[in-house]
Amino acid sequence: MTAAILPLAPAPAPEPMVSVRGITKTYPGGVEALSGIDLDFPRGELTALLGPSGCGKTTLLKIIAGLLPATKGEVLVDGRKVSGPGPERAFVFQDFALLPWATVLRNVAFGLELRGVARSEREAIAERHVAEVGLKGFEKRYPHELSGGMRQRVGLARALAVNAEVLLMDEPFSAVDEQTRRKFQEDLLSLVANQRKTFLFVTHSIEEAVYVASRVVLLSRRPSRVSQVIAPDIARDMAPDRIRRHPAYLDAVESIWQGLKQYVD
Amino acid sequence: MTLFGRRIPMSASLLLWAALWEIVGRAHLTILIPPLTEVFARLAEIVPTEGFAESLALTARAYLLGSTIAIGVGVPLGALMGRVPLLDRLLLPWVNVFVSAPLSALVPVIMALFGFGETTIVLTVVLFAIWIIMLDSRAGTLHVSPSLDEMAKSYGATPLQAFLKIHLWAALPEILAGVRLGLIRAVKGVIIGQLLVSVVGFGHLFEIYSSNFLMQHMWALLLVLFALAFAIDAVFAWLERRFDYFAAARQ
Numbered sequence: 001m002t003a004a005i006l007p008l009a010p011a012p013a014p015e016p017m018v019s020v021r022g023i024t025k026t027y028p029g030g031v032e033a034l035s036g037i038d039l040d041f042p043r044g045e046l047t048a049l050l051g052p053s054g055c056g057k058t059t060l061l062k063i064i065a066g067l068l069p070a071t072k073g074e075v076l077v078d079g080r081k082v083s084g085p086g087p088e089r090a091f092v093f094q095d096f097a098l099l100p101w102a103t104v105l106r107n108v109a110f111g112l113e114l115r116g117v118a119r120s121e122r123e124a125i126a127e128r129h130v131a132e133v134g135l136k137g138f139e140k141r142y143p144h145e146l147s148g149g150m151r152q153r154v155g156l157a158r159a160l161a162v163n164a165e166v167l168l169m170d171e172p173f174s175a176v177d178e179q180t181r182r183k184f185q186e187d188l189l190s191l192v193a194n195q196r197k198t199f200l201f202v203t204h205s206i207e208e209a210v211y212v213a214s215r216v217v218l219l220s221r222r223p224s225r226v227s228q229v230i231a232p233d234i235a236r237d238m239a240p241d242r243i244r245r246h247p248a249y250l251d252a253v254e255s256i257w258q259g260l261k262q263y264v265d
Numbered sequence: 266m267t268l269f270g271r272r273i274p275m276s277a278s279l280l281l282w283a284a285l286w287e288i289v290g291r292a293h294l295t296i297l298i299p300p301l302t303e304v305f306a307r308l309a310e311i312v313p314t315e316g317f318a319e320s321l322a323l324t325a326r327a328y329l330l331g332s333t334i335a336i337g338v339g340v341p342l343g344a345l346m347g348r349v350p351l352l353d354r355l356l357l358p359w360v361n362v363f364v365s366a367p368l369s370a371l372v373p374v375i376m377a378l379f380g381f382g383e384t385t386i387v388l389t390v391v392l393f394a395i396w397i398i399m400l401d402s403r404a405g406t407l408h409v410s411p412s413l414d415e416m417a418k419s420y421g422a423t424p425l426q427a428f429l430k431i432h433l434w435a436a437l438p439e440i441l442a443g444v445r446l447g448l449i450r451a452v453k454g455v456i457i458g459q460l461l462v463s464v465v466g467f468g469h470l471f472e473i474y475s476s477n478f479l480m481q482h483m484w485a486l487l488l489v490l491f492a493l494a495f496a497i498d499a500v501f502a503w504l505e506r507r508f509d510y511f512a513a514a515r516q
Contacts, residue, residue, distance in 0.1 A: 067415050085419045097416035101434050101508075111420040114430075162420065 015079060016040035017198035018064060018166055023073035025059055033059045035223035037073070041166075046192045046199035048209035050256065051219030052263035057202045058094075058170055060224070064200065065091050065168050077166065087115070090159035092169040096151045098143040098158075104130060105139040107154050111162035122161075129157040134187070149180035160195070169201045173208065181208070186240045188212050193236065206260070210234075210252045211243060218256060221263045228259055299481045308485035316470075323466035327383060328455040331390020332448055339395040339447065340440055343402030344433055353403070360403075364396035368454075372461050386458035386465075393454030394447035401443025405436025438508050445501035452494045 018041040025034040033056035041047045049057040062068040064075050066085040074081050077088055090111065098107050106113070109126035117125075130139055133153040143151050152172055159167050173181040185208060192199055192212075203209050209216045210232050218228040232252035234243055243249055267273065283301055290300030311317050346353040346360075372389050379385045409432050417427040433440075459468025467490065474483040 062415075065419055067419055085421060087421060089419070091416070091419040093412050093416060095410075095412050097410070097412040099413070099431070099434070101437070114417075114420050114422045114426055158420075 014043055017043040017078060018200065019076045020060070020064065021074050021076065023060065023063060023070050023075070025056065025063060025068070026071045032223035034063075034070075035225055037219075037224065037226060039217060039226060041198055041200055042215070043198055044196045045214045046188075046201055046212055047215045047217060048201045048203055048213035049217050049219060050203060050206065050209045050260075051224060052221050052260060053204055055219045055221055055263075056224045057219055060219075061168050061170050061200060061202050065089055067091070087162065088164055089166045089168055090162050090164035092152075092155050092159050092167065092172045094171045094174060096143070096148075096155045096175070098151055098154055100143050102142075103139065104135060104141050104143070104146070104154050107143065108157040108161050111158055115162075126157070126161050129161045130154075132160065133157045147176075147180070149176040149184065152176055152184070164197070166198045166200065169199065171202050171204065174204070182240075185212050189236055189240075206253050206256050210249055210256065216252070216256060218259055228256075230256060296478065297480055299484065303481050304484040304488065307481040308488060311482060311485060312489070320466045320470050324455055324459060324468075327386040327458065327466065328390060328451060331387045331454060332394060332451045334387070335391045335394035335398055335447055335451065336444055338391075339398035340402050340433075340444070343399030343443070344406045344428070344436055344440070346399065346403040347406030347409075347436070348428060348432060356399075357403075360396050360399050363392075364400055368392055369457050369461070372457060376462050381462055385462045386455065389458030389462065390451045390454040393457075394451035397450060398440075398443040398447040401439045401446070402436060405439030405443075406432045409435040438505065441501060441505045441508060445498060445505065448497050448501065449494060452490070452497070456490070 020037055020039050023034055023037040024032070026032045037060060049060060051057050059068060063070045066075075066082060066089070069083075076082070077086065099110065102110070105123060105126050108130055109117075109122040112122035112125060127139065130136060133156050135150060135153055135157065138146065138150065143154065146154070152175070155172070173184050176184065188199075189212060201209070201213060214231060214236070216230045216232065217226060218230065219225070220227040230252060232248055234246055234248045234252075236243070238246065286298070286301045289295075290298050290303070342356070343360075346356055371392060372385075375385050375388050375392065379388060413431055413435060414427070417431050422430070456467060456471075459466045460471060461468075464472045467486065470486055471483070473479070474486060
């Protein structure tokens with residue numbers, strides 16, 4: 001296995017940004033989605049949650065977001081127990097969840113609007129983030145005038161605008177086409193490098209997980225447990241095409257596939 | 266529609282029916298149907314009169330008042346029903362009963378309670394308009410995309426913020442449809458109110474014209490009324506089309 005072996009005695013490990021302790025989720029009717037999940041998400045890194053479809057990775061992400069209550073267990077953000085949404089976490093939705101009646105600018109500023117930030121101030125902040133995700137010039141457009149990829153950039157800018165420490169991304173690129181997705185993945189890498197935020201990223205694509213994440217958490221089939229944590233040993237400052245051809249990248253993809261194969265019928 | 270290889274505009278059928286009306290009128294088949302041209306001549310004659318303007322003002326006033334109340338109460342209440350299950354359980358059975366009930370039969374009850382004045386007419390308008398507005402507003406907020414809801418929650422919206430900034434807006438296409446239907450029912454309400462309750466406004470004119478067999482006047486008044494109702498409908502149909510894009514944009 002080429003995934004890096006984590007050092008046995010790490011130098012004083014920085015406290016993880018997010019940890020989940022014994023998270024169990026049982027849906028009414030007795031379906032057990034998650035069973036005793038223990039995980040740490042290191043500060044400033046992107047961790048991908050990967051698993052067979054229907055394994056509850058989105059459920060776990062929504063529990064961390066505070067959108068769903070856990071049946072058992074607790075979520076710690078920056079060492080503090082949380083039991084609901086909070087300003088230190090921002091969510092990026094699979095279906096973008098934009099307000100169709102609001103301009104790009106208002107959508108990006110919406111998190112700040114809810115917090116009561118004055119209009120001129122929040123629009124100035126939003127403008128910066130619209131530019132950051134590459135949508136400069138589209139501030140006055142409406143979501144239905146944008147492509148799927150551009151809409152998700154709006155969703156991302158909205159999450160960045162509230163300046164949360166943790167970004168929770170639920171299959172953010174699954175509703176956009178393949179080429180847009182690749183561009184997105186490349187942009188996400190530089191975002192992770194520049195922002196120094198903690199990213200949790202749910203995906204069902206092995207290649208995507210290995211490409212964007214410094215740690216990939218593999219969940220087993222329902223009721224889900226953590227079956228493996230893989231840290232692909234790839235330098236992220238390489239050119240995108242070099243990453244995709246790097247032996248460590250290809251080996252990590254292959255070993256994850258070997259791990260997941262048993263769950264696919 | 267195409268006929269003999271030519272495109273015929275939809276309004277052409279109106280001309281056909283107008284011609285038929287004129288022929289029936291000229292043939293003196295029945296006293297109930299005077300020729301259309303004479304109806305129009307009478308229309309031009311009575312519309313500028315002071316009595317007509319007064320009646321129109323009275324009717325319009327009751328109509329606008331009643332409609333405003335029906336929208337102002339019906340939209341928020343219906344929209345809340347879609348969000349608050351307890352309120353929905355309490356009110357939905359009544360709304361469903363009233364939306365299909367023969368409401369004219371209730372007008373005498375209102376009359377007994379509120380007398381023969383304008384209050385009764387305004388309440389009749391509200392009674393006719395409000396139920397469909399509530400029902401459509403409820404349908405609108407009931408089906409707000411769950412992910413917009415989660416978005417509001419995750420960005421820390423209070424329930425009031427979520428309602429005012431998301432649910433009401435997301436339900437706008439249904440609310441507009443409800444308001445359009447409600448305003449049309451309100452036209453029925455105001456006329457029935459004015460006919461049954463106190464003979465004022467257009468109801469008064471109808472009373473005079475029909476009891477004196479003034480069929481030309483009667484039809485002229487009906488044309489005005491139909492045109493007004495149609496105009497209200499057309500304005501709202503246009504509004505609804507303007508907001509169509511985001512009805513389609515919702516999941």
